[in-house]
Amino acid sequence: MNAMRGTRLMLGLVLRRERIHATAWYGLAGLVLVGVAAGIAATYPTEAARQQLAASVNSSGQELFLIGPIFSASLGGIGLWRMTGVAALVVSLASIFTVMRNTRATEESGTTELLSAARIGRGAPLAAAMVVAAVGSAFCGVIVGIGFIAIGGSPFGSLLAGAQVISFGLLAATIAALTGQMLRTARAGTGIAVAVVGGFYLLRGAADAHGGGISWVSPFEWIAAIRPFAEDNALPLLPVLVLVTALSGAGLFIAGRRDFGAGLMHDRLGPAHASNALRGPVTLALKISRPTIVSWSLGALLVAFLIGAVSAVVDKQAPLKLSGIEGGQGLITVVLYLVPIIAAVCGMQTTLRLRGEVTSGRAEAVLSRPVDRGRWGFAYAISGALAGFIVLFTFGVGLGLARPSEMLTLIVASVAKAPAVWFFVAVTALLLCALPRAAGGIAYALLAAFVSLELLVEFRIVPPQVLYASPFALAPQLPDGPLNAQWAILVLAGIAALIMAASRVLRQMDIR
Amino acid sequence: MKFVYYGTMNNVIEMRGVKKSFGRVHALVGLDLQLAQGGVHGLLGPNGAGKSTAIRVLLGMLRADAGEVKILGVDPWSAPAQARSRLAYVPGDVALWPNLSGGETLDILARMHGGENLSKRKSLIEAFELDPTRRSRTYSKGNRQKVALVSAFSATAELLILDEPTSGLDPLMEAVFKQCVADARRDGQTVLLSSHILSEVEQLCDRVSIVRAGQVVDTGSLADLRGHAATIVTATVTHVPRGLEDVPGVQRVDMDGRHLQISTTAVDSVMEVLVTHGIETLAVAPPTLEDLFLHYYSNATKAVSA
Numbered sequence: 001m002n003a004m005r006g007t008r009l010m011l012g013l014v015l016r017r018e019r020i021h022a023t024a025w026y027g028l029a030g031l032v033l034v035g036v037a038a039g040i041a042a043t044y045p046t047e048a049a050r051q052q053l054a055a056s057v058n059s060s061g062q063e064l065f066l067i068g069p070i071f072s073a074s075l076g077g078i079g080l081w082r083m084t085g086v087a088a089l090v091v092s093l094a095s096i097f098t099v100m101r102n103t104r105a106t107e108e109s110g111t112t113e114l115l116s117a118a119r120i121g122r123g124a125p126l127a128a129a130m131v132v133a134a135v136g137s138a139f140c141g142v143i144v145g146i147g148f149i150a151i152g153g154s155p156f157g158s159l160l161a162g163a164q165v166i167s168f169g170l171l172a173a174t175i176a177a178l179t180g181q182m183l184r185t186a187r188a189g190t191g192i193a194v195a196v197v198g199g200f201y202l203l204r205g206a207a208d209a210h211g212g213g214i215s216w217v218s219p220f221e222w223i224a225a226i227r228p229f230a231e232d233n234a235l236p237l238l239p240v241l242v243l244v245t246a247l248s249g250a251g252l253f254i255a256g257r258r259d260f261g262a263g264l265m266h267d268r269l270g271p272a273h274a275s276n277a278l279r280g281p282v283t284l285a286l287k288i289s290r291p292t293i294v295s296w297s298l299g300a301l302l303v304a305f306l307i308g309a310v311s312a313v314v315d316k317q318a319p320l321k322l323s324g325i326e327g328g329q330g331l332i333t334v335v336l337y338l339v340p341i342i343a344a345v346c347g348m349q350t351t352l353r354l355r356g357e358v359t360s361g362r363a364e365a366v367l368s369r370p371v372d373r374g375r376w377g378f379a380y381a382i383s384g385a386l387a388g389f390i391v392l393f394t395f396g397v398g399l400g401l402a403r404p405s406e407m408l409t410l411i412v413a414s415v416a417k418a419p420a421v422w423f424f425v426a427v428t429a430l431l432l433c434a435l436p437r438a439a440g441g442i443a444y445a446l447l448a449a450f451v452s453l454e455l456l457v458e459f460r461i462v463p464p465q466v467l468y469a470s471p472f473a474l475a476p477q478l479p480d481g482p483l484n485a486q487w488a489i490l491v492l493a494g495i496a497a498l499i500m501a502a503s504r505v506l507r508q509m510d511i512r
Numbered sequence: 513m514k515f516v517y518y519g520t521m522n523n524v525i526e527m528r529g530v531k532k533s534f535g536r537v538h539a540l541v542g543l544d545l546q547l548a549q550g551g552v553h554g555l556l557g558p559n560g561a562g563k564s565t566a567i568r569v570l571l572g573m574l575r576a577d578a579g580e581v582k583i584l585g586v587d588p589w590s591a592p593a594q595a596r597s598r599l600a601y602v603p604g605d606v607a608l609w610p611n612l613s614g615g616e617t618l619d620i621l622a623r624m625h626g627g628e629n630l631s632k633r634k635s636l637i638e639a640f641e642l643d644p645t646r647r648s649r650t651y652s653k654g655n656r657q658k659v660a661l662v663s664a665f666s667a668t669a670e671l672l673i674l675d676e677p678t679s680g681l682d683p684l685m686e687a688v689f690k691q692c693v694a695d696a697r698r699d700g701q702t703v704l705l706s707s708h709i710l711s712e713v714e715q716l717c718d719r720v721s722i723v724r725a726g727q728v729v730d731t732g733s734l735a736d737l738r739g740h741a742a743t744i745v746t747a748t749v750t751h752v753p754r755g756l757e758d759v760p761g762v763q764r765v766d767m768d769g770r771h772l773q774i775s776t777t778a779v780d781s782v783m784e785v786l787v788t789h790g791i792e793t794l795a796v797a798p799p800t801l802e803d804l805f806l807h808y809y810s811n812a813t814k815a816v817s818a
C-alpha cells in the first residue's frame with residue numbers, strides 16, 4: 001500500500017522522539033496503577049475485611065458509578081477494582097497524547113511537511129504513532145500484570161488485568177488516530193478524543209450504577225466484562241480488538257486520502273475587521289481561549305446532567321463518604337469534591353498558553369507595542385481563572401437541570417470551589433514567570449501531588465490532618481459540609497500573594 | 513508631540529557597551545550602536561551575529577547585562593510601556609494567532625499600538641495584495657510577513673525596526689517593501705533594517721553597522737565602509753614594478769608576467785607607481801558590499817547564537 005510506505009523509517013523517528021516521553025508516561029502509569037492496587041491490598045489484608053469492602057462497594061451506587069463493582073474479594077480483585085478508574089484515565093491520556101504528538105501536532109508544526117518530500121507515505125506517520133502507542137500500552141500492561149502477580153493475584157487473572165490496561169491504551173490510541181485525522185488542530189483532536197473517552201467512562205458508570213448486567217453500550221463495559229480474578233473471561237477482548245482494528249483502519253483510510261493539513265471541514269473566511277470588544281492583550285487572550293472554555297463548559301454541563309440524573313437512583317442506596325473530608329454524603333458531594341480538579345486542569349491549560357505565545361514569537365508582536373507587561377503576562381491567567389469559574393458554574397447548572405428543585409444550591413456549591421481552582425491558576429502563573437520552560441510540567445505535577453494526598457489519606461499512609469494543606473479540602477464543602485469561610489479566605493490570601501510574587505518576577509524576567 | 517525626545521541625547525538609538533549572555537552563550541559582547549534621526553540604517557551580519565538579540569534589548573524584552581541602552585531617549589527596560597507607542601516593529605519570524613483573520617489581527621495590533629493611519633493601511637493592503645478575511649492559519653510565511661509589514665508601516669511611529677523583513681516575500685512584494693521604506697524615509701521616519709541580504713542593504717541603507725559575534729565591528733556610510741575594504745586594481749604594464757607590496761595600503765599583489773592584480777585601500781599611491789611603469793591596460797573595481805562582508809568575516813571568530 002502506497003500510503004504506508006516508509007512506516008518503518010517513521011517508526012524509527014517516532015521511537016527516537018518518544019524514547020523518554022512515552023516511556024515515562026506509560027511506565028509511570030503502570031507503576032502508579034500497581035501502587036494504587038498494592039495500597040488497597042495492604043489496607044485490607046484479611047479476607048473478611050475484603051468481603052466487607054466488596055459488600056459495601058457493590059451496594060453503593062456512588063462507587064458503582066465512579067469505579068464499578070468489585071467482582072472478586074481476592075487481593076487481586078480489590079486491587080483491580082481500585083485501579084480500574086485510574087487506569088482508564090491515565091493510560092487513555094498517555095495514548096491520546098502520544099498519537100496526537102506524532103500526527104496532527106507534527107503536521108501543524110511543519111515537520112511532517114519536511115518528510116513528505118521523502119519517500120514517506122501519507123499514512124506512515126499515523127501508523128508509526130499507533131505502533132508506538134501500542135508498544136507503550138503493552139509495556140504498561142506488562143508492568144501491571146507482573147505487579148498483580150507480586151501483590152498476590154492469580155497468574156491468569158493478572159494476565160487479563162494487564163490485557164485490560166492494554167485495551168484502554170489501544171482504544172484511546174485509535175480514537176485519537178481518528179480525531180487527529182478529522183480535525184485540523186492537535187488541540188481540538190485531543191479535546192474530542194478525551195471527551196469520547198470520558199463519555200465511554202460515564203456511560204459505563206451509569207450502566208453500573210443502575211445495576212442489572214452489562215448494557216454493552218460503552219466499550220469500557222466490554223473491557224470490564226473480562227472480570228479478571230472472578231470469571232477470567234478473555235472473550236470480551238474480541239469485540240475490543242474488532243473496534244480497535246476498525247477505528248485504526250478508518251484513521252489510516254482518511255490519512256491516505258485527505259490533503260496535507262486538512263481536516264474534514266474547510267476553513268471559513270473570517271471577518272475583515274475585529275469586533276470593538278477586541279482591544280488589548282486580555283480581550284485577545286479571552287478570544288483565543290473562547291473555544292476551549294466553551295467546549296469544556298459544554299462537557300461539564302453534560303457530565304453534570306448525567307451524574308445528576310444517576311444520583312437520584314444512587315442516593316437511595318447506601319451512602320459513600322469521602323475519607324478524611326467532612327463533606328456530607330451522596331454522589332453529588334463526591335463529584336462536587338472532584339469537579340474543581342477538572343476545572344483546575346482547564347484553568348491551568350488556558351494559563352499555560354502564555355508560554356506558547358512566547359515560543360511561537362507572538363509575544364513579540366504584542367510586547368513591541370505600548371502594552372503593559374503585566375497585562376500581557378496575566379492575560380491568560382485571567383482567562384484561565386474565568387475558564388475555571390465558568391466550568392464550575394456550568395457544572396452546577398448541569399447538576400441543577402437534573403435536580404431542578406436544588407438548582408440554586410447546587411450552582412452555589414459548585415461555584416464556591418473557585419478559590420481552589422484559582423489557587424492552581426495562580427501557581428501556574430507564578431511558575432510561568434519564575435521557571436517558564438518547566439512551568440507546565442511542574443504545575444501539573446503539583447496538581448497531581450495534591451490530588452494524590454487523598455489517596456495517601458485513604459490508605460492511611462498520612463493522617464487526615466494533612467489535607468489541611470490542600471486547597472481542595474479547604475474550599476467550602478457545600479451543600480452539606482462546612483462552609484470553611486476562614487479557610488477559603490486564607491486560600492484567597494495565598495492567591496493574592498502568589499500573584500504579587502508573579503508580577504514582581506514578571507517585571508524582571510527576559511521574555512524569551 | 514512628534515519628534516520630541518526625552519532627555520538630552522538626540523540619537524534615536526543609543527547603545528553603548530551592551531552585553532547580554534544566555535547562560536554560557538555570549539550573544540552581545542559590548543555592542544555599540546548609534547542611530548541619528550532620519551534615514552535608513554542597516555544592521556548587517558550573518559545568522560547568529562546578535563542582531564535579533566540587540567533588537568529585543570531595544571524593545572525591552574531582554575534586559576542588558578551591562579552597558580547603556582536608550583531608544584527614543586528612554587531606557588527600554590525601565591521605561592513605561594507608553595514609550596513604545598513611538599516605534600513600530602516587524603519581527604523576523606512572524607507568528608500570528610491561527611484562528612484570527614488577517615484583518616482582525618491588524619485591528620487588534622493597531623488598537624494596542626494606539627495610533628494608525630487608516631487610509632495608509634487600506635492602500636498598503638492593496639499594494640501587498642493581502643486578503644484580510646483569511647484566517648492566519650491559512651497564510652503562507654510571506655502572507656504573515658505582509659500582515660506584520662502592513663501593521664508597522666501604517667502605524668504612527670518615529671522609528672521603524674525591521675528584523676529581516678523580506679524573508680518569504682516574492683520579488684514583486686519586495687519591490688513594494690522597498691517603496692514603503694523609501695516613503696518612510698521621505699516622511700522623516702528613522703528605519704533600523706536588520707538584514708543579511710546585501711543587495712537590499714546596498715539599495716536601501718544610508719548607513720550600515722556590521723555586526724560580528726555580538727559586536728558592531730564597523731559602522732558608517734557605505735562609502736566610508738568601502739574605504740576600509742580593498743579596491744582591486746588590475747593592470748598590464750610595460751615594466752614590472754618592484755616593491756609594490758611596500759606601498760602603504762596595499763594588501764596583496766599577484767603577478768603573472770606583466771599582468772598585475774593589486775588589492776589596495778589606497779588607489780592613489782598604487783597609481784603613482786603604475787604611471788611610471790607604462791600602463792597598457794587598467795581596470796579599477798571598487799569593493800562591493802559582498803567584498804566588504806567577506807573582508808569582515810573571512811577571519812571571523814566563531815559566531816554566537818542570536
